Structures are given as structure tokens and as C-alpha cells.
Amino acid sequence: MIVHLVDGTYELFRHYYAVPRRKDADGREVGAVRGVVQSLLGLVTGGATHIGVATDHVIESFRNRLWPGYKTGDGIEPDLRSQFPLLEEALTAAGFVVWPMVEYEADDALAAAAEAAARDPRVEQVVICSPDKDLAQCVRGRRVVQLNRRTRAVLDEQGVVAKYGVPPASIPDWLALVGDAADGYPGLRGWGPKSAAAVLAKFGHLERIPADVRE
Secondary structure, eight states, X not given: XXXXXXXXXXXXXXXXXXXXXXXOTTSOBOHHHHHHHHHHHHHHHTTOOEEEEEEXXXXXXXXXXXXXXXXXXXXXXXXXXXXXXXXXXXXHHTTOEEEEESSSOHHHHHHHXXXXXXXXXXXXXXXXXXXXXXXXXXXXXXXXXXXXXXXXXXXXXXHXXXXXXXXXXXXXXXXXXXXXXXXXXXXXXXXXXXXXXXHHHHHOSGGGSOHHHHO
């Protein structure tokens, strides 16, 4: 079997800005939810048999206690925010397995599910349906791959190296050096994607970088 793991929060944002607005009988905005459900039903029609969807039931997580500038729900349009719980309800009603995250994030659920599924001998391949850079660390050969459903681009382990300059195991270190504006944390001054990739390609992890190189 092939297991598809879908980032429901990303899909909701993507459809909110891509599809026409639509109100239900009670006047609630539901256009993005309709778009996500239709998209995932299309995944089923295309042959997918085992699908799990992770959502951010709330945007904030334990990481907000670790870094004050970490992403929050501030600035999310009310018509989009109101569809978060509705999406979980609609996907569950449609028969999808849904993991609503509160203390952790959707990415955490996807990473944990990918690890568990990859250990199952019945699973031929795990497809993580999200373009999030964080999840590139979960890629393993061609057994666990990352799929951008918008562009249809698939990243296996060689693809991760080609895109970021480092293997999946070094992605957390690479992000720590270059930062991630989407998550609200900066990189280290003087470290760009190319320099970080060059150093990590040699040393692998931050802890192994000699002090004179770090400086």
C-alpha cells in the first residue's frame, strides 16, 4: 500500500486564496473547505487508498514558549480562521482520518505518521503531501518522499540534496542556520543557503562544525 499524509492546514490556506468564496445556508464562508474536500476526494479517485490528514486546530504550539517570535494566528483573516474547525468536521464526515493538533503542530503529526508508516512492512511508500521545508528531513530514499500537490513535484532523498544542498538528516541544521520566515525565526547573520549547505555537506550537523568555522 501507499500511504498519503496530507498537510490539511496548508491545503486550507492554498484553497482559500485559490478558489472563489462560497457561503453556506447559514452565511458561513466555506469555499476553502469545499476546495480541500474536493481535492482530497480527487486523490481518492486517483487511486489513493490510505490517507491521513493533519490540521492545526490552533496555530500556536509549545514552540511559541521556546521562541517569542514564532508564528501565531495573528493576521489570519476571520473567514479563513473560521474554516479550521469546519475543515476537520467535513473531512471526518467524508471518512478521512484526521489528526487535529493542539499542543503540537500538523507537521509533527505528519512526521510521526511517516516514521510509523515507514516501519510497517505492508507499506510500499509514504507520500508526505506538503511543500514545507521542515518535512524534507523526513524523506528516506524513495520509501518516504515529499509531494507538492500544487506543482506535482516529488522530492526523494536525491531531490532533497539537489534542492537544499544537504541530505534530509541535515535539514534541521540547515534551517537553524538560514532561518525560516514562514515560521517566524531568523537565521544566523552571515549564513545563507549556499554557505550553510557547503559547511553542512562536510560536517553534517551544527555540533560538528568547528568553532573557527562558526565564527
